[in-house]
Amino acid sequence: MSTNELRSPASPMTIPATATAAPHAPDAAATPPDAPPARLPWPALLALSTGGFITLMTEALPAGVLPAMSADLGVSQSGAGQSVTLYAVGSIVAAIPLTAATAGWPRKRLLLLAVGGFTLANAVTAVSGNYPLTMAARFAAGLVAGMLWALLAGYARSIVTPEQRGRAMAVAMSGATVALSVGVPAGTLLAGAAGWRVAFGLMSVLALALVGWIAAAVPPAPGRAEHDRLPLRKVLRIPGVGAVLAVTAAFVLAHNILYTYVAALLEPLHLGGRTDTVLLVLGLASLVSIAATGALIDRHLRTLTLTACVLVAAATLTLAAALLGSAPWAVYAAAAIWGLGFGGVATLLQTAVADAADTAADLAQSLLVTCWNLGIAAAASAGGLLLDHAGPQSLPWSALALLALALAVTAAARRHGFPGRGLPGRR
Structure with missing residues (x-):
């Protein structure tokens, strides 16, 4: 996951000591309070958790709908299965370079862009009848996922006190577990009843709703100053x-x-x-x-x-x-x-x-x-x-x-x- 900054031990984020905005971060002035609240910020953490839910659901959903997906796209099931492979390749390719390239960006802006990426990628997957376009959308979703996974944990830790970081991360990462245990089976059932495109369309709508949720409930956090970034x-x-x-x-x-x-x-x-x-x-x-x-x-x-x-x-x-x-x-x-x-x-x-x-x-x-x-x-x-x-x-x-x-x-x-x-x- 720049100003003069004060760091807390083991924190992946920093809290500005001044309200002076960096040239590349016009919204960095709206920083969180210097002392995070004693209670967990549940609305913000649940929004981050929903981001994890969407990420894993987007990755795993094709596995449950391969026959219908392959028939619609006019390819074999193994061909449709490459939608999972390309998503994983996108995540592998993107996680390190995109995280490094966006280290100085305000965290909230980056989070909104990532979730917006899922909105677009899932919408294209839902409506596309063209196999190459569908695969391109899946690869793009993987690129976004690699960046989002690296962002979620640090963001959750940055908006709580040091002694709350473990619990905050557990809440933020619980969305992936819910997706694995409940979301993927439910999505597969929905796809069987209403069609696989409806399932992907619903994921796009959920991502769009999450953009609004993040905008309203998640506090901003600054990026990292260039002199603080390690190679x-x-x-x-x-x-x-x-x-x-x-x-x-x-x-x-x-x-x-x-x-x-x-x-x-x-x-x-x-x-x-x-x-x-x-x-x-x-x-x-x-x-x-x-x-x-x-x-x-x-x-x-x-x-x-x-x-x-x-x-x-x-x-x-x-x-x-x-x-x-x-x-x-x-x-x-x-x-x-x-x-x-x-x-x-x-x-x-x-x-x-x-x-x-x-x-x-x-x-x-x-x-x-x-x-x-x-x-x-x-x-x-x-x-x-x-x-x-x-x-x-x-x-x-x-x-x-x-x-x-x-x-x-x-x-x-x-x-x-x-x-x-x-x-x-x-x-």
């Missing part, structure tokens, strides 16, 4: 940043090897027709996880991250045992444990990298976003190779090895990255 190589050398990125890569790769091919995992257990039920259990458990994370993250980030690794590893072992013993009932237990471990992970990792990077948090967040999307893309390729050459039973064991790596790095990063001490109340 990427220096951000990577900040103690703790590399550890958080390594955990992110290993954890996301492990999760998505299982999540992407969950239907293939269920087929040997004769549960191929129950994939939606299994994912619903995972999604509902994720909601419990994000609630617990929000309540505990400000005091127990390290413990929560270690616990997340252990829980997802336990779920992976349960899935492996279910495949070996042909025990279908164990899959639902594994899905619940999996959701409890995974639901709060995005918030935990984004908080950890923001704490480690301090004033360079916005660029560090863009690195994390890129790492996350690369993990998703790599999981699709690696999981496909494992499935083709070693069968579905190889997926849980491969994921388990990656989770062991994530657990080991988290445990070792006690001083920087996932500190046991050193931040107020952090354990």
Whole structure:
């Protein structure tokens, strides 16, 4: 995610000490109060959360409507499926350079532009009958998403007191969990009843409404002065940043090897027709996880991250045992444990990298976003190779090895990255 500025520790944003506007930021004079309110700014945080909801819904919705989408566009389902790939590529390409290029922009202006981008991209997707145009709109949505993900966490932290940052991020990032557990299934049902174009049109209308909500409820925050911006190589050398990125890569790769091919995992257990039920259990458990994370993250980030690794590893072992013993009932237990471990992970990792990077948090967040999307893309390729050459039973064991790596790095990063001490109340 310029003036003379006062910084608070571990804050990715800055609060101007004067009301003098920078030449490139005419609205920077309307800055937040020097002392944020003691209570969480719920309207603003829920607006940010809705931004995350729209981002994930826009990314995942094509997966549930591929047959109808491919028929309308006159391409194969694999061709329509490239709409998901291009979105991910856009996010990977955009997150770091766009975040760096817009570092000096007022944050609210950038947020409004990003959400406006979703309004336009989803509207084009809803009405386009031209395959190249639709794919261009999907790529553009991915570009916006890469920038928005890097912006949301830092913005949420900037409008609350230091001791509220973890809870604020948990609220702001909860929209993605709600999209995963409720939004995508609901969007798929709507698409089945009214058509896939209606579903994308509704996402465009929601994004447009969010523009108004942000304008009314989200306080402005300034960009960063040029002399305060660190180059990427220096951000990577900040103690703790590399550890958080390594955990992110290993954890996301492990999760998505299982999540992407969950239907293939269920087929040997004769549960191929129950994939939606299994994912619903995972999604509902994720909601419990994000609630617990929000309540505990400000005091127990390290413990929560270690616990997340252990829980997802336990779920992976349960899935492996279910495949070996042909025990279908164990899959639902594994899905619940999996959701409890995974639901709060995005918030935990984004908080950890923001704490480690301090004033360079916005660029560090863009690195994390890129790492996350690369993990998703790599999981699709690696999981496909494992499935083709070693069968579905190889997926849980491969994921388990990656989770062991994530657990080991988290445990070792006690001083920087996932500190046991050193931040107020952090354990």
